[in-house]
Amino acid sequence: MRISRILFLAWIPVQYIAAQEIPARLNTAAVEKTIRFLAADEMRGRAIFSPEIDKAANFIAASFKKSGLLPLQGNSFLQSFTVYSAAFRGLTANADQKELSKDNVIVITGEPELEVTEKSSYTISTINAGSSLFQEASTAVNNGRNNIVLIDESFAQDFKRLVFFKRNFLKRAGSTIFILGKPALQTYTIRASHVIKAHPAANIAGILPGRSRKNEYVIFSAHYDHVGVGKPVHADSVYNGANDDASGTTAVMLLADHFAALKNNERSIIFVAFTAEESGGFGSQYFSRQLDASKIAAMLNIEMIGTDSKWGKNSAYITGFEKSSLGTILQKNLAGSGFTFYPDPYPKEDLFYRSDNATLARLGVPAHTISTSKMDHEPHYHQPSDEVATLDLTNMTEIIRAIGISAASIIAGKDSPTRVKEE
Known part of the structure; x- marks a missing residue:
């Protein structure tokens, strides 16, 4: 059952009732209108580098402007950057006077x-059995050094x-060569040719x-890209990405509408929609490089909230719950509400480091x-069937409201989550 506005206000913590009047747009009708645009067949799955993802970007930017936000940088809401790709042209590799198979060198x-x-x-290192x-390959590629990595067979x-x-990839500071097997590498010559686009x-x-703490930031984020058009399933080839992550x-x-209407935030609030999450998290990586991590009080990244959680309605989970006090603070602010934030019930999936919060979390931010x-069990995940019709928009609306209310004390500067231990 959809919670009425009166009932919803009744379970807001007392100290926030006056400050948390719900703007007219934060309702199921607004949720449906917005998500239907982003996940429409005409958006063709919002693939990176497509005209449709540009259309989605302009839609989000127009919404931010209408809400009354300012661009984070410069005069545009679009935070533009460049993603590169390397198309293979040729490779020769010799080690210890023996030719290496091209299939064993990347x-x-x-x-x-x-x-x-x-x-x-x-630098020569090894990934052992x-x-x-x-994880180790990613560390080698992203450490900014020149590496040869020998990989156990x-x-x-x-x-x-x-x-x-x-x-x-983003602009690279170093090169990494992966070799399957463990040649001695006393002498070697490796030549590679690529077309870089x-x-x-x-x-x-x-x-x-913010009103009094402008140089302290709270971030709300999500990724707006998806995987585009792919292999047809039951004659449907558009991977709409309604849940992931429209x-x-x-x-x-x-x-953004909610907090812009309140106009009472003491800390500054950044709202960001990331691109290229499905292609390697490049949007969040670039974004993180533009900020001083020490000034970010918290990041609430929102991903796939359109289906009911394993506990049913009025519930969600927080990845890496134990790594900072953010989850505890959010749940405290919802005391008596009937809504519950749980710790991540899927620790083996390592979700904390698989979404757009990861880059800032590695820098110590409670992200x-x-x-x-x-x-x-998500049967529509990365399938053409991930459409709006499969979602519970009423419950999704209550989750959005709960996120906004639970973050209130952090935005007000009354609570500051503990930092994630830097890795």
Whole structure:
């Protein structure tokens, strides 16, 4: 049953009742109108670099402007940057006077032509059997150094998947060469050739300046990209991404309306819709580089809130709940409300480091993702069937309201979550 406005206000913590009048737009009708635009067939799945994702970006930017936000930087809500891709052209590799199979060498670089020898001062490391292949590979690619990484042959089946790292990337400070097997590498010569292409991309970011603590920030975020058009399933090839993550983007847009109407935030609030989450998290990575992490009080990333959680309605979970006090604060502010934030029930999925909160969390920010997605059973995840008709928009509206109310004391500067231990 949909909670009425009177009942909803009755379960707001007493100290926030006067401050938390609900703007007219924060209702199920507004949720439905917004998400139907973002997840329409005409948006063709909002794939990165597509005309449709540009249309979505302009829609979100117009909403931020109408809400009364200011652009986070400059005169535009679009935070533009460049994503690169590397198309393979050629490779030769020799080690210890033996030719290496091209199938056993993957070069991750932003250089069109690369030649590496034993005199090139590359750091050589190993990913041993039993390690986390993709986690360690990601660390090597993103550490800003020149690396050769020898990978145990037990990972032979997954080795080719490492080409993911060169499909799309931000500007690289170093190159990484993955080699399946463990040659001695006393002497070696590796030459690789790629066509490097540049692609424009943009986050949409607006700010509501704080009244007394303008240089302290609370962030509400979601990603607005999805996977586009793909393999047909039951004659449907548009992967609409209604839950993933038009639901979170809708929440951010309506929360911008909510707090802009209140005009009582002491800390500044940043609202951001990220691009390229589905392609490697490049939007959030770029965004994080533009801010001083020490000034961010909290980040509430919102992902996949359109379906009921495993506990049913009026509930959601927070990834990495135990890593800071953010979740405890949010739940305290909802005491007596009937709404509950739970710790992430899927720890084996490592969700805390798989969404757009991860970059800032690694810098110590209490940055967490709020979700209801049942990771053990989401039949529409990354399927053409992820459409608005499969969502519970009434419950989704209550989740958005709960997020806004639960963050009130942080926005007011009364609560400051503990920091995540830097990694």
